[in-house]
Amino acid sequence: MLKISNVSKGFNGKLVLEDLSLELEPDETIVILGPSGCGKTTLLNMISGMEKPDAGHIEFNELTVDSPSTQIAFILQDFGLLPWKTVLNNVALGLKIKGVAKKERTEIARRQLKDLGLQGREKDYPPVLSGGEKQRVAIARAYASDPKLLLMDEPFSSLDAITRENLQDTLLSTWKTTSVPYLLVTHSVEEAVFLGKRILLLSGSPSRITGVFLNEDFGRPDFRQTDAYFRLIRTIRKQMGESW
Amino acid sequence: MKQIKKILIPYSLTICIFYFLWKALALALTREVLPHPEDAVGAFILSLATMDFWGHFVASGFRALMAMVIAWVLAFPLGIAMGASRRVDALISPFVFMTYPVPKVVLLPVILMIFGLGDLSKILIISLILGYQVLVAVRDGVRGVHPQYLNSIRSLGANRFQLFLEGYIPAALPHGFTALRLNSGVSIAVLFFVESFATLTGLGYLIMDAWGRMDFDQMFVGILGMSLLGVVLNESANILEKIVCPWFLQQRK
Numbered sequence: 001m002l003k004i005s006n007v008s009k010g011f012n013g014k015l016v017l018e019d020l021s022l023e024l025e026p027d028e029t030i031v032i033l034g035p036s037g038c039g040k041t042t043l044l045n046m047i048s049g050m051e052k053p054d055a056g057h058i059e060f061n062e063l064t065v066d067s068p069s070t071q072i073a074f075i076l077q078d079f080g081l082l083p084w085k086t087v088l089n090n091v092a093l094g095l096k097i098k099g100v101a102k103k104e105r106t107e108i109a110r111r112q113l114k115d116l117g118l119q120g121r122e123k124d125y126p127p128v129l130s131g132g133e134k135q136r137v138a139i140a141r142a143y144a145s146d147p148k149l150l151l152m153d154e155p156f157s158s159l160d161a162i163t164r165e166n167l168q169d170t171l172l173s174t175w176k177t178t179s180v181p182y183l184l185v186t187h188s189v190e191e192a193v194f195l196g197k198r199i200l201l202l203s204g205s206p207s208r209i210t211g212v213f214l215n216e217d218f219g220r221p222d223f224r225q226t227d228a229y230f231r232l233i234r235t236i237r238k239q240m241g242e243s244w
Numbered sequence: 245m246k247q248i249k250k251i252l253i254p255y256s257l258t259i260c261i262f263y264f265l266w267k268a269l270a271l272a273l274t275r276e277v278l279p280h281p282e283d284a285v286g287a288f289i290l291s292l293a294t295m296d297f298w299g300h301f302v303a304s305g306f307r308a309l310m311a312m313v314i315a316w317v318l319a320f321p322l323g324i325a326m327g328a329s330r331r332v333d334a335l336i337s338p339f340v341f342m343t344y345p346v347p348k349v350v351l352l353p354v355i356l357m358i359f360g361l362g363d364l365s366k367i368l369i370i371s372l373i374l375g376y377q378v379l380v381a382v383r384d385g386v387r388g389v390h391p392q393y394l395n396s397i398r399s400l401g402a403n404r405f406q407l408f409l410e411g412y413i414p415a416a417l418p419h420g421f422t423a424l425r426l427n428s429g430v431s432i433a434v435l436f437f438v439e440s441f442a443t444l445t446g447l448g449y450l451i452m453d454a455w456g457r458m459d460f461d462q463m464f465v466g467i468l469g470m471s472l473l474g475v476v477l478n479e480s481a482n483i484l485e486k487i488v489c490p491w492f493l494q495q496r497k
C-alpha cells in the first residue's frame with residue numbers, strides 16, 4: 001500500500017538519503033533503526049507529505065503523496081501536542097480539520113481516550129501531563145481520525161523503561177485490533193524487535209538501507225521472554241557493529 | 245470566590261500602605277497643599293454619587309477602551325502576519341523597527357492637524373502607542389512558536405487558514421494580552437495628557453480644571469478616579485486574558 005521508489009533527499013547541497021526504496025504491505029509493521037542524524041525524521045516527513053523528495057517517488061494506495069492527508073497519521077518526535085488545547089481538543093483536532101461536526105468528533109475523541117486509559121483527563125492541558133500520558137494522548141489523536149497508516153518518530157524514547165514497555169504493549173494490542181499498519185523509527189534495538197514485523201537498518205553517509213530483518217515470531221504472546229526475541233536482538237546488534 | 249480573594253488581598257494591602265504614606269506626608273506638609281487622605285477619599289466617595297463624576301469617568305473610559313480596541317484590531321492581525329510570513333516581515337519590519345524608538349506622543353500635533361481636536365485624535369494617539377507594543381509582542385511571539393507545533397497541525401492535513409486558526413492565533417494571544425495589560429498604565433498617562441486641553445470632559449480635564457481653581461479636594465477626586473480607571477482597565481485585560489487563554493491558568497499552577 002505504501003511504495004517508496006528510489007527516493008533521495010538532501011539539505012543545503014548535502015545528501016542525507018540516497019536511492020531509498022521500500023514497500024509496506026497492508027498487514028505489516030516496519031521499524032527503522034538508525035543512528036542520530038541519518039535521516040529517519042526526514043524520511044517520515046516525506047512519507048507524510050510534509051516534505052518533498054529531491055528525486056524518486058512516494059505512493060500511497062496508488063496515489064502520489066505530495067501533501068499531508070488524514071489517511072496518514074504522524075506522531076512526531078516530542079509529541080507535537082498543542083499546549084493551548086485541552087487533551088480532548090488535541091485528540092479531536094484531526095477530525096476538526098477534516099470537517100467532522102463538533103458533537104461527533106468529541107464523542108470519537110472521548111472513546112479514543114477511554115481506550116487508552118485516559119478518561120477523566122479530557123479537560124487537562126498537555127503541559128500538566130506526564131511523558132507517558134502525553135504519548136498516549138498522541139496515540140489517541142493519531143487513531144482518532146481513522147488513518148490507513150501510522151507514522152511514529154521515536155514515540156517512546158523519552159520514557160522510563162516500565163512506561164515504555166507498557167506503551168509498546170498498548171501499541172501492539174491496538175495494532176492487533178485495528179490492523180492499521182505502522183512505520184516506526186527508533187534508536188532502540190529491543191523496541192525494534194518487539195514492534196517490527198520487518199526491521200530495517202538505515203546508515204551511512206548519505207544513508208541507505210544496510211540491513212533487512214524478517215521477524216517471524218513478531219506479535220507472539222510473551223515475545224519478550226522468548227529465545228527468538230533475544231536471538232534477533234543479537235543478530236541485529238552484530239550487524240550494526242559492522243555497518244555503523 | 246478564590247479569584248476574587250486573589251485580587252482583593254493585594255489591593256487592600258496596597259491601599260493600607262498607601263494610606264499611611266499619604267497621611268504622613270499630609271502631616272509633614274502643614275499647608276493646605278495636600279489634603280488628608282480621609283478628606284480626599286471622603287470627597288471621592290461623595291462624588292461617586294454625582295452624575296458629574298461618572299460623566300467624566302465614562303468619557304475617559306470610552307477613550308481608553310476605544311484606543312485599546314483599535315490598537316488590538318490593527319496590530320494583532322498584522323503582528324501575526326509578520327511573525328508567520330517572512331515575506332510580510334521583510335516588507336514591514338524595517339519600517340516598524342526604525343520608527344519604534346520614536347516617542348509616539350510627539351506625533352500628537354500631527355494627528356491633531358489631520359484629525360482635529362476632538363475625541364478621534366485623542367483615541368488615535370493612544371492606539372498608536374499601544375498598537376506598537378502589541379505589534380512587536382505578537383510578532384516576536386509568533387516567531388517563537390516551536391515549529392513542532394505547526395508541523396503537528398500541518399501533518400493532520402490542515403490548510404493555511406486552519407494553520408492560523410489552530411496554531412498561530414492561539415500562540416499569539418497571550419503575547420498580545422500581556423502587551424495590552426503591561427501598557428494600560430501608559431495609555432492612562434497619555435490619556436491624562438490629551439485630556440488636559442481642548443475638552444470639557446474626562447478625568448484629565450477634571451484634574452486640570454480643579455487644579456486651576458485651587459480646589460484640591462476635587463483635584464484628588466480626579467486623581468483617584470484615574471487610578472480607579474487604571475485598575476479597571478488592567479483587571480479587565482487580565483480577566484479577558486484568563487477567559488481567552490485558559491491554558492495559561494493551568495500551566496501556572
Ligand SMILES: Nc1ncnc2c1ncn2[C@@H]1O[C@H](COP(=O)(O)OP(=O)(O)OP(=O)(O)O)[C@@H](O)[C@H]1O
Binds near residue numbers: 012036040043
Ligand atoms: N530542514 C532542514 N534543513 C537543513 N538540514 C536539515 C533539515 N532537516 C534535517 N536536516 C539535516 O538532515 C540530517 C538528518 O536529519 P533527521 O532529522 O532526519 O535525522 P534523524 O535520523 O531523525 O536523527 P535523530 O535520530 O537525531 O532524530 C541532519 O544532518 C540534519 O541536520
Ligand SMILES: [Mg+2]
Binds near residue numbers: 040041042077153
Ligand atoms: Mg529524528
